[in-house]
Amino acid sequence: MPDPHALVFHNHHATHPRLLDAARTPLCIQDALAPGLAAEAIEALRLLPAGPHCPEPPHQTGLHWRCDAGLPSTPYLQSLPALVRLQRAVNTDIPALASRALQTPLRAARPDVLSLWQFNKGSWYQDSGGAHRYILELTGARWPPEWGGHRRQGEQWVPIGWDTLTIIPEGEPLQVSLVRRHISAFFLYGELSA
Amino acid sequence: MSFLHPALQDPDNIAAIRQAWDNNPRLRIGPVLADGVPETLLEALRQQTFQLQATHLGEFNHLYWVNPIRPQDGDTLLHRFAAWLRQDLCQLVADISGRALAPTSTGQVISTLYGYGCYLDIHNDGGDGRSVAFVLGLTPEAWPASEGGHLEFIDAQGEIVEQRPPGWNTLDLFDVAQQAPLHRIPMLTAHRERRVFSGWFYNPHAAGAESDSTPA
Numbered sequence: 001m002p003d004p005h006a007l008v009f010h011n012h013h014a015t016h017p018r019l020l021d022a023a024r025t026p027l028c029i030q031d032a033l034a035p036g037l038a039a040e041a042i043e044a045l046r047l048l049p050a051g052p053h054c055p056e057p058p059h060q061t062g063l064h065w066r067c068d069a070g071l072p073s074t075p076y077l078q079s080l081p082a083l084v085r086l087q088r089a090v091n092t093d094i095p096a097l098a099s100r101a102l103q104t105p106l107r108a109a110r111p112d113v114l115s116l117w118q119f120n121k122g123s124w125y126q127d128s129g130g131a132h133r134y135i136l137e138l139t140g141a142r143w144p145p146e147w148g149g150h151r152r153q154g155e156q157w158v159p160i161g162w163d164t165l166t167i168i169p170e171g172e173p174l175q176v177s178l179v180r181r182h183i184s185a186f187f188l189y190g191e192l193s194a
Numbered sequence: 195m196s197f198l199h200p201a202l203q204d205p206d207n208i209a210a211i212r213q214a215w216d217n218n219p220r221l222r223i224g225p226v227l228a229d230g231v232p233e234t235l236l237e238a239l240r241q242q243t244f245q246l247q248a249t250h251l252g253e254f255n256h257l258y259w260v261n262p263i264r265p266q267d268g269d270t271l272l273h274r275f276a277a278w279l280r281q282d283l284c285q286l287v288a289d290i291s292g293r294a295l296a297p298t299s300t301g302q303v304i305s306t307l308y309g310y311g312c313y314l315d316i317h318n319d320g321g322d323g324r325s326v327a328f329v330l331g332l333t334p335e336a337w338p339a340s341e342g343g344h345l346e347f348i349d350a351q352g353e354i355v356e357q358r359p360p361g362w363n364t365l366d367l368f369d370v371a372q373q374a375p376l377h378r379i380p381m382l383t384a385h386r387e388r389r390v391f392s393g394w395f396y397n398p399h400a401a402g403a404e405s406d407s408t409p410a
């Protein structure tokens with residue numbers, strides 16, 4: 001008798017097929033997810049109960065809305081397929097890509113957890129660097145940099161993109177500028193460990 | 195301990211302020227607290243844990259930190275000050291406005307902190323039996339309005355008609371029963387601390403629920 005899970009939760013890669021053979025992956029990958037998955041994923045992620053997350057001033061390193069959604073290691077049949085495929089990306093595919101890009105074996109520091117970060121009016125973030133990590137950017141709209149919600153990349157502020165995977169090497173800071181308008185930027189955040 | 199500045203214990207001064215209120219029920223008074231009190235309160239507030247209040251998808255939105263204090267929950271300086279605010283300050287504002295006033299029935303006093311990124315979108319405070327809004331300023335630092343954090347009054351066309359910088363030992367009062375002016379706190383875009391006690395005094399005879407949810 002066939003495994004009923006296989007009807008829904010096939011084990012296809014959640015990242016785009018063209019990334020499978022890349023010998024060395026760039027640190028910023030556009031169209032990172034399998035075709036269509038980003039669109040499905042953001043609709044599912046918007047349903048998560050994100051709440052404000054920040055240390056109290058004056059020790060703040062940022063303020064954003066966040067939901068850390070723990071998923072069962074064996075997916076339920078009623079789980080949203082997009083979230084299950086994201087789980088595969090977080091647990092397996094993104095760590096594999098990052099391992100190739102950074103040329104060191106890496107795994108998800110928190111497997112089975114989708115950490116959604118949302119930047120609304122008043123949100124910002126600034127740290128001074130940490131472990132190897134990534135953000136999977138899922139922001140469809142674009143706006144001018146003076147509205148905030150842009151990510152620091154070198155000397156520039158760049159929009160948080162759509163279906164874009166950015167791998168942040170150990171020690172590199174992550175900064176998102178203060179959001180000054182009623183707009184929302186989204187990404188999934190994950191840390192990687194050796 | 196008397197928290198009130200001696201100048202506001204002089205009936206002649208209160209009469210003069212009452213006249214100013216009658217001419218324009220949107221005042222800033224200062225100094226309001228006795229010498230040394232603002233510094234002591236500020237130090238005590240900086241030891242407190244504040245909770246974030248934030249909405250981003252409501253009819254109007256806000257993001258700031260609050261520390262509710264219930265006088266009956268303790269006997270620290272802040273508890274005693276909260277009790278004074280609910281009784282003596284309420285009476286002072288009643289004398290100035292010529293209105294019968296009562297503190298909020300929730301029994302608490304709200305201290306708010308605006309830090310980097312904090313804001314209060316445009317709204318009026320009308321309804322719920324609110325009569326006079328108050329903002330007791332405990333912000334020692336001054337900064338330009340371009341960095342946000344000032345109290346702005348807005349006319350019906352959306353134009354700014356008045357900007358009030360955060361005050362130190364000041365008491366802002368404005369009528370929210372008859373005029374209920376539109377106002378807001380624009381986002382603080384610099385690392386500053388705007389600290390106030392704020393809320394409303396109520397018409398004790400008005401029907402309807404009251405709320406402490408959105409003090410300026």
